[in-house]
Amino acid sequence: ETGVTQSPTHLIKTRGQQVTLRCSSQSGHNTVSWYQQALGQGPQFIFQYYREEENGRGNFPPRFSGLQFPNYSSELNVNALELDDSALYLCASSLGQPSLNEKLFFGSGTQLSVL
Amino acid sequence: AQRVTQPEKLLSVFKGAPVELKCNYSYSGSPELFWYVQYSRQRLQLLLRHISRESIKGFTADLNKGETSFHLKKPFAQEEDSAMYYCALSGNTPLVFGKGTRLSVIA
Numbered sequence: 001e002t003g004v005t006q007s008p009t010h011l012i013k014t015r016g017q018q019v020t021l022r023c024s025s026q027s028g029h030n031t032v033s034w035y036q037q038a039l040g041q042g043p044q045f046i047f048q049y050y051r052e053e054e055n056g057r058g059n060f061p062p063r064f065s066g067l068q069f070p071n072y073s074s075e076l077n078v079n080a081l082e083l084d085d086s087a088l089y090l091c092a093s094s095l096g097q098p099s100l101n102e103k104l105f106f107g108s109g110t111q112l113s114v115l
Numbered sequence: 116a117q118r119v120t121q122p123e124k125l126l127s128v129f130k131g132a133p134v135e136l137k138c139n140y141s142y143s144g145s146p147e148l149f150w151y152v153q154y155s156r157q158r159l160q161l162l163l164r165h166i167s168r169e170s171i172k173g174f175t176a177d178l179n180k181g182e183t184s185f186h187l188k189k190p191f192a193q194e195e196d197s198a199m200y201y202c203a204l205s206g207n208t209p210l211v212f213g214k215g216t217r218l219s220v221i222a
Contacts, residue, residue, distance in 0.1 A: 004158075033209055042119075042201050042212030043159070056209055090159065098209065104151075106159040 003027065006091050006107035014115050018079045021110045023091030025072040029105070031055070031098050032074045034066060035090040037109070043090055048098055049074060055098050078112075086114045117142045117206045119213035127219045128192050136187040136216050138176075138202030147205040148178055148185040151212070154198045162187075162200070172196070192220045 003026035013019050025032050031050045035043035045058035049068035063079040072093070078085060088111050092104040118141040128134055140146060150162040163171045165178040165185060176187045185202060197220045202213040 035212075040214070042121075042203075042214045043210075045209050045211065048209050058208075092159075103161045103164075104210065108158050 004091060004093050004105050004107040006089075006110050008110060009108065010111045010113075012113045012115060013081050015081055015083060017081050017114075018077065019081060019112065021076040021078075021089050021091075021112070023074045023076070023093075023107055025074065025091070025093035026095075026105055027072055029072060029093035029095050031094045031096070031102075032068055032072075033092045033094075033104065034074075034076045035092065036060075037088040037090055039087070046076070046089075050098050081114045083114050086112060088112075117146075117204055117208060117211045119202050119204050119211055121200075121202055121213035121216050123216045124214070125217045125219065127221060129221050130194055131191050134187075134189045134192045134196065134218065134220075136200050136202075136218065138185045138187065138213060140183050140185065140202075140204045142183075142204060142206045144206055146178075148176070149203040149205070149210065150174070150176055150185075150187050151201045151203055152198050153201070159201070192218075194220050194222055196220050 005024045033048040034046040037043045047057040048055045052068045068074040088109045091107045094102040120139045148165045152162040153159045201215045203210045
């Protein structure tokens with residue numbers, strides 16, 4: 001029903017490598033947010049994009065970066081991977097402007113393991 | 116700073132018993148509060164938000180600004196309510212989530 005898809009579902013990387021995670025938002029959803037969910041924790045906000053511009057950022061270092069494309073897809077890039085980056089990464093899209101705090105539609109996530 | 120606290124990691128109740136999942140928040144302005152739920156092998160989804168004042172699947176939540184709480188309640192628990200529940204707050208930033216409470220309804 002939600003139409004938010006993420007790829008890959010699982011990924012294993014080694015420390016120091018770079019990774020790109022992908023998300024395809026529901027058609028017409030102009031806002032996309034990325035969250036990191038460590039084991040036993042709630043989702044933690046990384047950043048948000050609205051119409052291809054970064055609209056807000058959580059407490060994550062610059063090596064976490066993103067892109068949003070006109071076709072409602074987006075990417076999360078992480079450089080210089082660290083062991084603590086191991087987590088489930090969630091993409092969530094919403095229909096309207098970020099300030100409207102509309103319902104978020106989540107993807108199933110990408111499980112990243114850094115060895 | 117915005118913060119959401121869910122004091123219980125796990126809550127077990129018998130079928131038919133009342134349920135209350137606790138959520139306390141910290142925010143100096145006027146917050147918007149949400150409950151999200153994740154059923155087994157499903158993705159995270161919105162259960163309810165306080166501004167809509169809806170009852171979804173028998174669950175209700177009242178925003179108590181004096182106690183800074185947004186507890187989730189249901190008078191009679193069902194087995195299908197077993198899931199992970201997250202309280203979330205939106206203030207001047209996008210959603211901040213609590214750590215979640217796992218509800219287990221025992222038949």
